[in-house]
Amino acid sequence: MKTLTTKEGGWSALFAPGYGGRLIRLRWNEFDLLRHPEREEELQEGQFVFGIPVLLPPNRIDAGTFEFQGRRYQLPLNEPQRGNHLHGLVFDREWEVRDHSASSVTLGCRVEGAAGLGVPFDVEIQYEFSGRTMIQRTTVRNEGSTPMPFGIGFHTVFRSPRRARLTAAEFRWEIERPRFLANGRKLPWGQFNPDNWFDPSGQVISCHFPMETKEIDGKPFRGALLDYGTLQIRYESGPEFRHWCLWNHDPADGFLCPEPMSWMVNAPNLPLPPEVTGFQDIAPHAAWSGVNRITVEERQ
Template sequence: MERRLLQAGRQAVTQNRAVTEYKIRAGEYTATITAQAGALRELRHRGRDLIVPFPEGGPIPDYRGIVAAPWPNRIADGRYTFDGTEYEVPVNEPERGCALHGLVFPQDWTLESHDESSVTLSCTPEPTPGYPHTVRIGVEYRLSGDGLYSRVTASNAGATAAPYGVCPHPYLVAGPAPLDEWILEVPAGEFLEVTPDRLLPKETRTVEDHGFDFRSPRAIGVTEIDHAFTDIAFDGAGQARMLVRDPGGTGVGMAWDRTCQWIQIHTADKQPPAPNRLGLAVEPMTCPPDAFNSGVDLIRLEPGATHEASWSIFAA
């Protein structure tokens, strides 16, 4: 059953309204998902946080745990051209002049189903001049003894083709040691170089002989990362896995399939007094940053078409 959390007088309450949450459990895992943003608020294994949580009721800091759709990452200046028509969506990252993380995260998502180990939510943003499409986004969260499986389904219920991309946005927690000491392994041979001021794409580069080469496990150290990686090594079953471990022996990992040929890694660097390097953002993406402009791996969602992407988080 859904659980309503009314916390009058707290900043966490969004617009003085109740916030609905759904708890699920299986084996040694528990998770909490919010109707607000369809976000993963907590994920624990044996009581240990696998992601950086956020407070009950929101607001959601740093987009933690959201579903970023219908585009992941950013669109430069909030402007793009699709099928010969120019569009403009709101800029919500004013310091970089970009439209960040899509349209569905501010929404309250609708419950489709909920049982002890799973919950499914959906959201259909109203068409706007900047994105005049009717795309229904559904997210399934399902726990098992192996971890949390997530699947996002996008269905175009409109009459015109729509540009589309998606990613999750969890901040992983390997353990109690500082992030600098965590041991990271990412099976990616290339990264996307970006401009230092706006983090907009320049060109892909090999990780060979670069500080971003984590194909073999090693400590993150003082390396600051907020980049997309590609040339990902998938196994025979079409799965890729990344791992991050605490020197004390705990760890967490993510797995994803070939629908996500990119993965954003971010060491969550902040300037004081903001909390610095609290967790490692890991975002399997169907397309790179600013794909609405570059067209790289951009999904063209035709009327009546459906797209699915999935990933999992597990204790390691």
Template structure:
């Protein structure tokens, strides 16, 4: 299956119709900043999360008296999208309800994912439409993985996350892919979160309603950086594997994994979007690649 290639004067990107997944983002004169999907660590680069974010308890839920199986992060990441519209620097990919999806998710949805290059990077936009006659409950989100470190000669511990605002919130703890209900401390330093593999020994850092609208992944002493702007996404995941995996995921979410003991009814799942018949929801995040100045403690 051929990848879609987008180009402008500043960037080149490749998108795979399988999963509508961003496979590369290359600045002019530079190298790919997106993780290369080594199966030894993690075989994906930037999967689309739909119609759920995270895991359900037992990977199943109930609706209208029936039980359905649905794996972690849903099925969009493993589905072939049709290319609806393509220009030199933008593409819209589409996934609609089908016989195959209705077995796992009995709702009439229409999901579009649009990638648009611009001068600083790329925008990923989701448009979800309720194409049926009953409320559609869903979650949607991004899961882009970036090379960590971004440049040769730097160590992982040279990097920090610089948030738009000083952050103080705790992380929601994860166990077997579910939210346990507990919370844990995050070693904030005002606007900064120093990065270390040890942060991910207990799985992802899951933040509810962070104060910031963006975060920059950069070396403390300055250099090539990634800024993810996630305005309109109330939840943020930050994840890597702690066994030497050379990537860092920054994940804007509409929705999150189930809490342990949460009722199995999908309509009762916490923080799902409930979309009435005929209505649509659009949300988008941006990835910017830019030089960054040094930051202090």
């Protein structure tokens, strides 16, 4: 497996361009923030449970198909047991290294032809390390002559913290099993609300909700707080990422995965307006951009 390493200040990061341009290990002064593979075989077998997989489009689409502006689109049925398309078109492709320095890495992937979204497109992600913050800047360009239906997300697999909270809305989206598709209905939180501090080790977590900006320590914040005792991680996203999922599969697996997404699960097929679902398009020869940040706060 070919990898790329960068070190800046307290940061060290390991990338695997051949595995979807993935950041597979992220450390702050010898502390691992992400769940990382020890062997390449683990990365092959657990495509979505190590590092930061890039999902374009994110999560599930019913039957892999939807209609947009009078045209029907068909994505691969790569979750055949549930009849869904899952996690997009770039997570398993070879990416190229477009720039590399001690403080910055830029990776990119150009997808030729229709590839299920009707147009060729290019996705580029820059990781910049400065002080206690890693900034992830994402740009997606429609290189075709027709609009590109668009959604993107990140399956960010943190090591499980002692406790966590997210600036979640006052409701969650209902997810219907066994196919794990959103239906557009709102549900109350009930016993578990990630807007309050919770212990991930005590429960199986799988939920989907709109993200809001709230006052945290007297400042506006939009994202997740992960408390590791001597360290606290602030995982912050811009308003481009309207909806998040939160998942840990099984507490014994030792990870917590907060997933910022620009659209809801199955957004193109939901009976809700785009301003709610986050479904959007990129105009011909235009671009979309979004920002996420990981900031480390040390505690005595």
